[in-house]
Structure formats: C-alpha cells, structure tokens
Amino acid sequence: MKWSDFFTSSVGKKLIMSLSGLFLIAFLVVHVGLNACIWAMDDGVMFNKAAHFMGSNVVPRVLEIGLFATFFLHIIQGLVLEFQNRAKRKKGYAVKMGSKGSAWYRKSMGLLGTLILLFLIMHIAHFWVPSRITGLEPVYIDGKEYHNLFAEMASVFNDNLLVVILYVLGCFSLAWHLVHGFQSAFRALGLTNHKYIALINSVGIGFSVIVPLAFALMPVSFYLGWV
Amino acid sequence: MLDSKIPAGKLEEKWVDYKGHCKLVNPANKRKIEIIVVGTGLAGASAAASLGELGYKVKAFCFQDSPRRAHSIAAQGGINAAKNYQNDGDSVFRLFYDTIKGGDYRARESNVHRLAEVSVNIIDQCVAQGVPFAREYGGLLNNRSFGGTQVKRTFYAAGQTGQQLLIGAYQALERQVALGNVQMYTRHEMLDVVVIDGKARGIIARDLISGKTERHFGHAVLLCTGGYGNVFYLSTNAMGSNVTAAWKAHRKGAFFGNPCFTQIHPTCIPVTGDHQSKLTLMSESLRNDGRIWVPKKQNDDRKANDIPEEERDYYLERRYPAFGNLVPRDVASRAAKERCDAGFGVGTTKQAVYLDFRFNLINKYGRVEASKLGIENPDEATLVRLGKEVVKEEYGNLFDMYEKITGENPYEVPMRIYPAVHYTMGGLWVDYELMTNIQGLYALGEANFSDHGANRLGASALMQGLADGYFVIPYTIGNYLADEIGTKPIPTTHEAFEKAEAAVSDRIKTLIGIKGKQSVESFHKRLGKIMWEKCGMARNEKGLKEAIVEIQQLKKEFWSDVRIPGNINEMNTELDKAGRVADFIELGELMCKDALDRNESCGGHFREESQTEDGEALRHDDQYMYVAAWEYKGESDWQLHKEKLEYEVIKPSQRNYK
Amino acid sequence: MEHYSMNLTLKVWKQQNASAEGNFETYQVKDISSEMSFLEMFDVLNEQLIHDGKEPIAFDHDCREGICGMCSMYINGRPHGPWHGTTTCQLHMRAFKDGDTVVVEPWRANAFPVVKDLVVDRSSFDRIIQAGGYVSVNTGVSIDGNAIPIEKDNADKAFAAAACIGCGACVAACKNSSAMLFVSAKVSHLALLPQGNTERKNRVMNMVSQMDKEGFGSCTFTEACEAVCPKEISITNISRLNGEYAKASLASDKQ
Structure with a gap:
C-alpha cells in the first residue's frame, strides 16, 4: 500500500487523528505543568523564567512548529472527517437515536473540537501573539530581562469576568473532548487487551478531569486574587 | 425405469472406485461449461464455490438479499463426522449404520456409506476455511452427542453451527464471485426449468425487485433449494423457504421421492x-x-x-x-x-x-x-x-x-x-450421482430425498448438505458434463426458453388477475391446518382421504378467490408468496397421497393402523421396502414408481432404543 | 408472564421504489397480543391492508429466529427496536404498551439505498466480503482438522466475532454510517485464527478499501454500533482492525 492510499483511507485518517491527538495530549502535559508555576506564590518569577526557557531554547521552538502543524492537521482532518461522515447519510431519520447507545460527548467531538478551536483563537490572541509578535512588558529578575507573561495573565483575567467564563467554558469543552479522545486514540491504534483498555479508560478520565480543571483554575485564581 | 446407478463392488469401495473411474472434464473445457446453481444454503453455496474453483462458469441464484441468509444458517446443534476424536468407538461404519437405522431402513446403503466416508473431509475443509468450531482447553476440537447415537461425534459452534458452516461456504462462494468464476443473482427466484431434448438446459428466473422474468442457460442445473416443511404453514423453516423450484422440476418430469417423510422435531x-x-x-x-x-x-x-x-x-x-x-x-x-x-x-x-x-x-x-x-x-x-x-x-x-x-x-x-415440523426427508428423487431422472438436472441437500430414509438423525442435515456440495457433485457432475463439452451454449431465444418463459408469465398474470377476496396467507394457514391435523405426527387412512379432498377444494378456491394487491413489474412480496403457496397446495396433495399409499409406520411417517402393542412404529418391510418416486402426470394425477431398496450389509430389524 | 393486548398507532415509511419519494403513513392496529413478535404484528397489519384493498408494507425478513440477518427495521429511533442484543424478529410486543405510537423506518445510509418501503439494499456487505473476507482454500484440503490446535481463548474470540449476522444495524445506528463493526468482525474472526494468518495483511487492506469505496463513513468510536448489535459483537474488534491495518499498511513495501 502506498503512503497516499494509507493517508486517504478511512482507517489511515483515523490513525492520524489518533497520533496527532496523542501529541496534543503530550503538549497539554507540558503546558499545564509550566503554567502551574503561577501558583508558586513568587509573583510569577518561576513562571516567567519557565516561559522564557520555552520561548528561547531551540528545542521547544522547533517543537512549537510541530505543535502548530499538529494542531492544523488535527483540526483540518477532524473537520473534513466530520463533514465527510455527515454526508454518508443524505436522508436522515425522523426519530433520532439521541443518546440511546452512545453518550452525547462521543458523538459531539466535532462540536467540542470547534468550541476548543474558537477558544484557541482567543487564547493565542491573548498570549502567544503578544509574547511572540507584538511584544510584552519586560520584567527584570536577578538583573536579567524577561517577558512579563505573568503580568499579561493578570491583565487579561483580573476584573474581566467574561474572559474568565469563556476560559472556563473552553476548559469544559476540552474536558469532554478528552474524555472521549484520550481512550479513543489508544483504541484507534489497535489496543485490544481489555486489561489495558480498562487502565487507559481510568487514566483517560483522570487526565480529562485533572488537566482541564487545573487550566480552568488559572484564570479563576487571577480573578479571585489567589495569586 | 428408475436407474439408481449404484456402482458395483463392495459397499466400502463403491465411492473410491467411482471416483477412480468417472469421466473428467479437462480445465480448458471446464471454462466453456456453464452450470446453474439454485439456492445458496450449505449445499448450494458449497457446490457453487467448489465448481467455481474447478473452473466451471457458475451462475448462482437465491431469493434472499444475500447468499449468506439461506436457512441453513439457522441450524443450531452441530454436524456429525466419523472422526472418532473422542476415542469412543466411532467409525465410518458406525456413522453409516446409525444413519441407516435412524432412518428406519428406508435409505440407500450406498449413498449413506458415501456420506459417512466424506463426513471426515467436511470437518477438515471447514476448519481450513476458518470455521470456529468449539474447542477444548488443549486447543483440539470438541464434540457433543446427539439423538440416536451412543458416541460423541457432533462438531459444533455453540448453538450456531449452521451459521458458522454457512458463512464458511458463503465466504468460499464470495471468493469465487470476486475471481469471476461465479456470477451471483440475489433476490431472484427460479420459476421453471428449461428442458431441451430431455436434458435440463436452463431456468426461468424472476427478478424479485423489478418483477421481470429472465432466461438463463446452463449445461446443467443444480437445485439446492432446501425442504418443503412450510407446507405445514407453521414450521421451523424460514418464512421464505419453499418448494417452488423442486415443484417446477417435478412438473417438468422429475420424480418426487418419499414426499410424506416429514420430520417433526x-x-x-x-x-x-x-x-x-x-x-x-x-x-x-x-x-x-x-x-x-x-x-x-x-x-x-x-x-x-x-x-x-x-x-x-x-x-x-x-x-x-x-x-x-x-x-x-x-x-x-x-x-x-x-x-x-x-x-x-x-x-x-x-x-x-x-x-x-x-x-x-x-x-x-x-x-x-x-x-x-x-x-x-x-x-x-x-x-x-x-x-x-x-x-x-x-x-x-x-x-x-x-x-x-x-x-x-x-x-x-x-x-x-x-x-x-422441522425437516423433510423426502425430496426430488436422485440417483447415486445426485441427478434426477431428468438428464443434467441435479438435486442436492434437503431438496433431494436421498440419505435420511424415513427419519433424519440430528446433526446430519449439515453433513449431507456439505457432503453433496463439496465432495460429491464436483465428481459426479463431471461424469455427465464430459459428454457435454461439444454442446455450445444454447441461445435463450430457443423455442423451449420462449415457451417456458411465456408459461411463467401467464401464470403470474393469472394469479394477479384473480382479484378475489382472500389473502395468500389465509390460504396458507388453512393448508397448514389440514396438513398438520391429517398428515402430521400421526396419520390414518380416513384422515388422509379427507385431506386430499379438502386440499383439492382449497386449490379451486385459491385459484378463484385469492387477492394479490400491487403489480407484476415491481417488488411484490404477496405475489412471490402466492406462487409459492400455490405450489405448496399441489405438494400437500401429493404428500397425503404418498402417506396413504404407504400403509406402514416408519421413522417420521406414523400410520396409526401400523403400530406395535406399546405404540412403537411398525414397519412392513415385505411390502414397503422401497423409495416411492412419484411422476407428475397432470393436475391431481401421479404415477408411482418404486425403487427397491437392497440391503447388502445391514440387516434391517425393528428399531429398538430401549 | 402476564399477557395483555394493546392498540397501537404505527407510523411507517412507505416508498414505492428506489427512485420514488417516500413518506410516512399512519396506521392503527388493534388487539395486538403481547405474545406476538414485532413482525407478527406487521403480519396482522399487512393482512388488514390487503383486506382493505391496499398494498401491504414490504419488509425484509426470513428466518424469524434472529440468525439470518434479513430483518432490518429502525424502530422508535433504534435499529431492531428497544431490546438489547435482539433482532427485529425476536422483538416481542410485550416491549410495548397499549396506546403507544411506534415509528418504523428503514436503515438509513447512502451505502444502503432503499429498495421499497422498509427494504434496503445491503449488497455492499457482500462486496466487502468479496474483497477478502475469506481464507483462500479450495475444496479438498487434506490437513486433519485437529492438526492445528488453537488456543481456546482465541477460538472463542474468533467465534464471538464470527457470530455477526450481517444485518447492518451497526451502520444504521452509527452517526457516520460506518461499517467498521461489520468489517472488523470479519477481519478479527480470521486474524485470530492461524488459518487466516497468511492473508491477514492483504485482507484488512482490501476490505477497508472496499468499505471506503462503498460509501460508508469512518469510525469515531461512538459505540452506538456495539449498543445495537443483535449479536453483541464487541467494539474491541474495531481496535483490532485498526491495529491490523496499521501493521499491514506500514509494512507493505509498495511505493
């Protein structure tokens, strides 16, 4: 089988969704870990240093390109599949199946993904664009100049209830997207052993709760003045 | 007149000898020969696949939407084979003996022995196809026991053995379809056999979606169309199971063997x-x-x-x-x-x-x-x-x-x-080669009368269907077709095709034109009631005579008062059913006639007049040790031909399971 | 078991043929026994229609014991109706109560075009099997059935996958009209057995390719197929297919 046949087949496309999804899950781990530094209670020193490392070291910068490419692939492929799949039933049912047999979030990956995409655009505009393109206020730690990303977070979230709510909703979408996506990614790769499937299901649900919750607490923490 | 073509020689050597001496068709000639297979159950699918593998051009027909749906799929318990994997004393001879005895000494020794011989090949074949038979922890095949035997020789796949075997045969068939050796016609029903110069040369089929009749040529025609238990209306058969193909062949001259032998499960x-x-x-x-x-x-x-x-x-x-x-x-x-x-x-x-x-x-x-x-x-x-x-x-x-x-x-x-009602041992009369008395017209599986005598043992139907399709017909058909290699395909514009198609169309037009008041279903139910009450588990002279009169009346009423809505040239399930019920009515009469004629009890045929003191079936070997082969002469008119059964190896005795 | 009788309102899809526009017709049926099967209730309705000089409703059915896979009704928003692990023919009327309205539709998927009323064309399934759903052995093999011991666990799993009846409920239920449960059941049945091992790579690639050609959607693991499968075929088979496919296609050396 040629590469082109593989990447255009339905199962090949699913494998791409799975692999790109797993890469994005790995990214979330890094992202949530770094951002958790805001809770170091040092006025963002550790956080700004960590952000600086990610922005200046060559390895994360190269990975960042991969990250954007993966996002792009995952989003485009996801949307394409969603529309292609919908077109496979031109005439629909008068009585819909609803959630008989399939939980709502399993059938709503396209919708959840789109919500996350909208959130992502806002999120990039809030942080990535100023940090990489338009520039941020400098802050001096031990005499060295850093971007004050911590202050940027404060300015985005403090006194801005609407943004905080949008971020929490974004994290909510992410959580449900992950509940399905995490285990589905492994099943799409061929995981058939029920012992491991059970393990992946548990880890997946844990991950889907903990990571989005941690993300959601970040804007809330700023808004409520916990940091 | 009836030549069963049983090969000479010792019983256990007949089939080996036959295979060693039958005529063959060389591969180049096989490609020029067309074979029609009607029905895609175990017998039909296995025959079509095997003949396709050999290189014949095969056309297979089924009335369902896929060959995988044939009613063999519903067989539950298992399939017998004389493997003796359990070391409990089984052998080809014992399987042969049990089958003859189980059939109450009304089956041909030669056919049954051949069946027992090839039973072992069937298991090997099915395992090689990937049929997931039940296994023991050691990884070897498991067996269970069935009625009428004292050994464990039944191979099974939970309660879905028929399904697994049929899917094996179906997959083999689809492989041949993919290779272009078999052309599959689904949702097609055979409505007549075309006979030219005494040889079967094709069929008239109806496309059940468009309603159009079609002509198909074949150097030989195989009917693998199952049994006729639905004559009783209520049976374990599928709703679509019918006698039509066999009945059309019967009306064209093929003899019907032992029609009254019905198995009540x-x-x-x-x-x-x-x-x-x-x-x-x-x-x-x-x-x-x-x-x-x-x-x-x-x-x-x-x-x-x-x-x-x-x-x-x-x-x-x-x-x-x-x-x-x-x-x-x-x-x-x-x-x-x-x-x-x-x-x-x-x-x-x-x-x-x-x-x-x-x-x-x-x-x-x-x-x-x-x-x-x-x-x-x-x-x-x-x-x-x-x-x-x-x-x-x-x-x-x-x-x-x-x-x-x-x-x-x-x-x-x-x-x-x-x-x-579960199974019909009777069916089209066939010789040792599974050919009916019409040259080039074969009947396989439940559609023929051959191997089960007056009563079939459990787990033997699957065995017979697959034996006929996989291991018997590929040899015996060659013996006939070897003389047909010079026969060019006959154009379906031939007069015989024209006539047959016209007759089929006329009948359909007549049926739909009756526009009476009663539904097809109601006639079928009434027929079933007559059959169950008077030609069912117990039969007597008075009841059978009454039944014949009642069925003749029902037939008249049917042809004057049946109501079939819809049109001919469209999918019309009522019309399909009407044709089948009309044939069942005629068959019902013949069954009663056969049951009346056989004034003895044997196997599934229990004549109240003939029983022992404690109510067991009592045979009369001196008078009825024969296959009743009925020739169709005209409406309600049949002539009986007898094929005497010779027992060379087994000595018939009153069955005793006490 | 308490038996009762009921009156029902039925809304059934009627469509004269493949190219006609269809619509729902409403019917009333009376004195339906709770002991009847769902299809017997349809028999009653059809007899009533014939009596009234109307055309009966065309629907596929044959064995009526849940194994041939022919029956295919989408009942009140669920393929084969409300019971779990049940075909339409095995659904019995005690699943309903007096006064219920029952909506019956054909399987809906581009790959399953409607032939008439509730009858659909599922020949795409046959073509998928033709693409590789078999072991290439001709009749007459001489290897003894017991020559290859098979681990019972694998044999059981292969059997569970092979129990698929090809009814198409998985496609009917899937929001993507995906046939993956059907295809994966066959791929798994043969991949789990040593007999199927030789052809496993080509089989999975060819069957998936044919499935795509037939116009089925792709799998997103919504699990609806597994929930409605009358034979309770496990969705794990789809995972197995995915793994088989990845291995086969990545190992293939065609450029």
Whole structure:
C-alpha cells in the first residue's frame, strides 16, 4: 500500500487523528505543568523564567512548529472527517437515536473540537501573539530581562469576568473532548487487551478531569486574587 | 425405469472406485461449461464455490438479499463426522449404520456409506476455511452427542453451527464471485426449468425487485433449494423457504421421492396463538443436558418448580432406558404427543412438556466446576451459579432466544417444548450421482430425498448438505458434463426458453388477475391446518382421504378467490408468496397421497393402523421396502414408481432404543 | 408472564421504489397480543391492508429466529427496536404498551439505498466480503482438522466475532454510517485464527478499501454500533482492525 492510499483511507485518517491527538495530549502535559508555576506564590518569577526557557531554547521552538502543524492537521482532518461522515447519510431519520447507545460527548467531538478551536483563537490572541509578535512588558529578575507573561495573565483575567467564563467554558469543552479522545486514540491504534483498555479508560478520565480543571483554575485564581 | 446407478463392488469401495473411474472434464473445457446453481444454503453455496474453483462458469441464484441468509444458517446443534476424536468407538461404519437405522431402513446403503466416508473431509475443509468450531482447553476440537447415537461425534459452534458452516461456504462462494468464476443473482427466484431434448438446459428466473422474468442457460442445473416443511404453514423453516423450484422440476418430469417423510422435531417452543407465523427450534443438543418430563398427575396445574421430584414422569428415560432423552427425533416427538394426548401436557395450552436443565446444571456441571475450584461440600446455590456459567457457554444463545420469545428464564424454570415440523426427508428423487431422472438436472441437500430414509438423525442435515456440495457433485457432475463439452451454449431465444418463459408469465398474470377476496396467507394457514391435523405426527387412512379432498377444494378456491394487491413489474412480496403457496397446495396433495399409499409406520411417517402393542412404529418391510418416486402426470394425477431398496450389509430389524 | 393486548398507532415509511419519494403513513392496529413478535404484528397489519384493498408494507425478513440477518427495521429511533442484543424478529410486543405510537423506518445510509418501503439494499456487505473476507482454500484440503490446535481463548474470540449476522444495524445506528463493526468482525474472526494468518495483511487492506469505496463513513468510536448489535459483537474488534491495518499498511513495501 502506498503512503497516499494509507493517508486517504478511512482507517489511515483515523490513525492520524489518533497520533496527532496523542501529541496534543503530550503538549497539554507540558503546558499545564509550566503554567502551574503561577501558583508558586513568587509573583510569577518561576513562571516567567519557565516561559522564557520555552520561548528561547531551540528545542521547544522547533517543537512549537510541530505543535502548530499538529494542531492544523488535527483540526483540518477532524473537520473534513466530520463533514465527510455527515454526508454518508443524505436522508436522515425522523426519530433520532439521541443518546440511546452512545453518550452525547462521543458523538459531539466535532462540536467540542470547534468550541476548543474558537477558544484557541482567543487564547493565542491573548498570549502567544503578544509574547511572540507584538511584544510584552519586560520584567527584570536577578538583573536579567524577561517577558512579563505573568503580568499579561493578570491583565487579561483580573476584573474581566467574561474572559474568565469563556476560559472556563473552553476548559469544559476540552474536558469532554478528552474524555472521549484520550481512550479513543489508544483504541484507534489497535489496543485490544481489555486489561489495558480498562487502565487507559481510568487514566483517560483522570487526565480529562485533572488537566482541564487545573487550566480552568488559572484564570479563576487571577480573578479571585489567589495569586 | 428408475436407474439408481449404484456402482458395483463392495459397499466400502463403491465411492473410491467411482471416483477412480468417472469421466473428467479437462480445465480448458471446464471454462466453456456453464452450470446453474439454485439456492445458496450449505449445499448450494458449497457446490457453487467448489465448481467455481474447478473452473466451471457458475451462475448462482437465491431469493434472499444475500447468499449468506439461506436457512441453513439457522441450524443450531452441530454436524456429525466419523472422526472418532473422542476415542469412543466411532467409525465410518458406525456413522453409516446409525444413519441407516435412524432412518428406519428406508435409505440407500450406498449413498449413506458415501456420506459417512466424506463426513471426515467436511470437518477438515471447514476448519481450513476458518470455521470456529468449539474447542477444548488443549486447543483440539470438541464434540457433543446427539439423538440416536451412543458416541460423541457432533462438531459444533455453540448453538450456531449452521451459521458458522454457512458463512464458511458463503465466504468460499464470495471468493469465487470476486475471481469471476461465479456470477451471483440475489433476490431472484427460479420459476421453471428449461428442458431441451430431455436434458435440463436452463431456468426461468424472476427478478424479485423489478418483477421481470429472465432466461438463463446452463449445461446443467443444480437445485439446492432446501425442504418443503412450510407446507405445514407453521414450521421451523424460514418464512421464505419453499418448494417452488423442486415443484417446477417435478412438473417438468422429475420424480418426487418419499414426499410424506416429514420430520417433526421434538423440542420446539410451543404455539401460543393464532397469530403465530413460525415456530422456533430449541436445538436437539439441549437433550444432552435437559431431561424431559411431565407431571405424573393428569391436568396438574402447579408450577413446574412446585412439583416434587417423585411426582415427575421422566417418560423418555422410563420408556427407553438405553437411549433415554437421546432417542431419535421421531420417537421423542411421538412420545411427547402421546403424553399430551393422554392429558399430561403442561402450560396454558396443555400442548407442551418440560425440558429441564436443573439436574445436570447442578450435578453435571456445577460439581465439576466446584471440584475444579476446590470447593468442598458446595451448597446448591453455589452449584447452580457455577453450573450456569458452563451451560451459558454451551447453549447461551438458545437460552436467550427462549427467554426473548416466552419471557421466561430457562435457567430458573424448565423450558416448555412441543414437537414441530422441522425437516423433510423426502425430496426430488436422485440417483447415486445426485441427478434426477431428468438428464443434467441435479438435486442436492434437503431438496433431494436421498440419505435420511424415513427419519433424519440430528446433526446430519449439515453433513449431507456439505457432503453433496463439496465432495460429491464436483465428481459426479463431471461424469455427465464430459459428454457435454461439444454442446455450445444454447441461445435463450430457443423455442423451449420462449415457451417456458411465456408459461411463467401467464401464470403470474393469472394469479394477479384473480382479484378475489382472500389473502395468500389465509390460504396458507388453512393448508397448514389440514396438513398438520391429517398428515402430521400421526396419520390414518380416513384422515388422509379427507385431506386430499379438502386440499383439492382449497386449490379451486385459491385459484378463484385469492387477492394479490400491487403489480407484476415491481417488488411484490404477496405475489412471490402466492406462487409459492400455490405450489405448496399441489405438494400437500401429493404428500397425503404418498402417506396413504404407504400403509406402514416408519421413522417420521406414523400410520396409526401400523403400530406395535406399546405404540412403537411398525414397519412392513415385505411390502414397503422401497423409495416411492412419484411422476407428475397432470393436475391431481401421479404415477408411482418404486425403487427397491437392497440391503447388502445391514440387516434391517425393528428399531429398538430401549 | 402476564399477557395483555394493546392498540397501537404505527407510523411507517412507505416508498414505492428506489427512485420514488417516500413518506410516512399512519396506521392503527388493534388487539395486538403481547405474545406476538414485532413482525407478527406487521403480519396482522399487512393482512388488514390487503383486506382493505391496499398494498401491504414490504419488509425484509426470513428466518424469524434472529440468525439470518434479513430483518432490518429502525424502530422508535433504534435499529431492531428497544431490546438489547435482539433482532427485529425476536422483538416481542410485550416491549410495548397499549396506546403507544411506534415509528418504523428503514436503515438509513447512502451505502444502503432503499429498495421499497422498509427494504434496503445491503449488497455492499457482500462486496466487502468479496474483497477478502475469506481464507483462500479450495475444496479438498487434506490437513486433519485437529492438526492445528488453537488456543481456546482465541477460538472463542474468533467465534464471538464470527457470530455477526450481517444485518447492518451497526451502520444504521452509527452517526457516520460506518461499517467498521461489520468489517472488523470479519477481519478479527480470521486474524485470530492461524488459518487466516497468511492473508491477514492483504485482507484488512482490501476490505477497508472496499468499505471506503462503498460509501460508508469512518469510525469515531461512538459505540452506538456495539449498543445495537443483535449479536453483541464487541467494539474491541474495531481496535483490532485498526491495529491490523496499521501493521499491514506500514509494512507493505509498495511505493
């Protein structure tokens, strides 16, 4: 089988969704870990240093390109599949199946993904664009100049209830997207052993709760003045 | 006139000799020869696939939407083979002997011996195809026992053996379709055989979607169209199972063998009411572990579980201690009828007996499992729980099916069962080569009369269907086709095709033009009632004579008052059904005629006039040791031809399962 | 078991043929026994229609014991109706109560075009099997059936997958009209057995390719197929297919 046949087949496309999804899950781990530094209670020193490392070291910068490419692939492929799949039933049912047999979030990956995409655009505009393109206020730690990303977070979230709510909703979408996506990614790769499937299901649900919750607490923490 | 073409020589050498000496068709010539296969059950699918593999150009037809749906798929219990994997004394001879005896000495020795010989190849073939037979922990094939035998020779796949075997054959068939060797026509029904100069040369088929009739040429035609149990309306057959293809062949000159030999299966879910459209079998394999009983008291209205052990009559174990619950089907059915007729029946209709698993669930399986787990002195609840797991693995799907239909849980309460029409041993008369008396027209599987005599043993139908299709026809058809290699395909514009198609179209037009008042279904139900009451489990001269008159009247009424809505050139399920019921009506008359003619009891055919003192079937070998082959002469007019049965190896005796 | 009788309102899809526009027709049926099967209730309705001089409703059915896979009704928003692990023919009327309205539609998927009323064309399934759903052995092999011992666990799993009846409920239920449960059941049945091992790579690639050609959607593991499968075929088979496919296609050395 040629590469082109593989990447255009339905199962090949699913494998791409799975692999790109797993890469994005790995990214979330890094992202949530770094951002958790805001809770170091040092006025963002550790956080700004960590952000600086990610922005200046060559390895994360190269990975960042991969990250954007993966996002792009995952989003485009996801949307394409969603529309292609919908077109496979031109005439629909008068009585819909609803959630008989399939939980709502399993059938709503396209919708959840789109919500996350909208959130992502806002999120990039809030942080990535100023940090990489338009520039941020400098802050001096031990005499060295850093971007004050911590202050940027404060300015985005403090006194801005609407943004905080949008971020929490974004994290909510992410959580449900992950509940399905995490285990589905492994099943799409061929995981058939029920012992491991059970393990992946548990880890997946844990991950889907903990990571989005941690993300959601970040804007809330700023808004409520916990940091 | 009837030449069964049984090869000379010793019984066990006949088939080997035949294969060594039959004529062959070389590969280049095979490609020029076209074969029509009608029906895609075990016999049809295996034949079509095997002939395609050999290089013949095959056209296969089925009325369903896919060849995988043929009713062989519903066979539950298993398939027999003389493998002797259990080291319990089985052999080709013993399988042969059991089958002849089970058939009450009304089958041909040569055919049955060949069947027993190739049975072992069938298992090898199916395993190679990937049929997932049940296995033991050591990875080897498992066996269970079936009625009428004292060895474990039945191979199975839970309660879905027919499904697994059919899917194996279906996959082999689809492989040949993909290779271009077989052309598949689904949703097509054969409506006539075209005979030219005494040889079968094609068929007229109707496309059930467009309603159009089509002509198809073939150097030979194979009818693998199953049995005709639906003549009784209620049977375990599929709704679409019909006699039409065989009946058309019969009207074109093919003899019908032993039409009255019908198998009434002892373990089916009882009828609940007039709405009933079909009956559901509970596999005979259940009699391995289920014990059949009725209350000792007449009209006992207590619930099954409230009747204490000592008040239960395990009548099969009582009457037949040697075989117990595993007596052949005809014997078990009659015994159930006897008990119910005598007022010991159970359930609301009193037309049922109990099939109870509790004893073996606890004592056979529960104890073994408990011992495996090292549980000493287990209590009953533990045994029930452990036993259930095993029973579930063996028969889970059957128990589920029973519960869905009846709403009762057979793990907790005994099943209620009653005999129902299941299989027809009779069918088109064929010779040793499976050819009917029309040259080039063959009948395979349940559609022919050949191997089961007057009663078929459990797990032998699958064996015969596959034997005919995989291992017999590929040899015997070559012996005929070797002389046909010079025959060019006959254009379907030939006069015989024209005539046959015109006759088919006229009949359809006549049917739809009647525009009467009664539905096809109502006629079918009435026919079924006549057949069940007068040509069913017990038959007598008076009843059969009445039945013939009633059927003739029903036929007149049908052809003057049937109502078929819709049009011809479209999908019209009522029209399809009307043609089939019309044929069933004619067949019903012949069955009664045959039953009337055979004034003896043998196997599934029980004439009340001919029984022993204790109610067992009494044969009259001096008068009836023959195959009744009926020739169609005209409406309600048949001529009987007799093929004498010669027993060279087995000495017929009164069957004894006591 | 208490038996009762009921009156029902039925809304059934009627469509004269493949190219006609269809619509729902409403019918009343009376005195339906709870002991009837769902299809027997349809028999009653059809008899009533014939009596009234109307055309009966065309629907696929044959064995009526849950194994041939022919029956295919989408009942009140669920293929084969409300019962779990049940075909339409095995669904019994005690699943309904007096006064219920029952909506019956054909399987809906581009790959299953409607032939008439509730009858659909599922020949795409046959073509998928033709693409590789078999072991390439000709009749007449001489290897003894017991020559290849097979681990019972694998044999049981293969059997569970092979129990598929090809009814198409999985496609009917899937929001993507995906046939993956059907295809994966066949791929698993043969991949789990040593007999199927030789052809396993080509089989999975060819069957998936044919499935895509037939116009089925792709799998997103919504699990609806497994929930409605009358034979309770496990969705794990789809995972197995995915693994088989990845291995086969990545190992293939065609450029």
